[in-house]
Amino acid sequence: MVVSEDATITSKGQVTIPKRIRDELGLDAGTEVEFILEEDGTIRVRQKEPAMDRLRAIKEQLADRDVDVERMRRESKAEWESHYDGDEA
Incomplete structure (x- = not known):
């Protein structure tokens, strides 16, 4: 299933992960995530493994x-x- 949501980067470089995406990934407050920049410019976000x-x-x-x-x-x-x-x- 593909889920797509929009978000806006703040002046401090912060972005809120949309609720629907957080729910799909099971991300709660305090969960660490990592951003992966692919060679083609695609950004992936996933829960950081302990x-x-x-x-x-x-x-x-x-x-x-x-x-x-x-x-x-x-x-x-x-x-x-x-x-x-x-x-x-």
């Missing part, structure tokens, strides 16, 4: 490619720690 869900999906994709995620985590942590001298500014 960060932990995105990280789990990435971990699963890497596991399918025989990437040792835990080793990457350890190496990343060690690298960050090597840049931290223990003194806070």
Whole structure:
């Protein structure tokens, strides 16, 4: 089903997602959304996936490619720690 509604951008660059669209997508106050600009200039808006869900999906994709995620985590942590001298500014 295609749903089309008009909206106007405010002077602050804000736009209200029309109620009919919010209802179709199940978007409530406080829901985070992301805007995706396609190469052809089309803009898509969708509910933002929670960060932990995105990280789990990435971990699963890497596991399918025989990437040792835990080793990457350890190496990343060690690298960050090597840049931290223990003194806070």
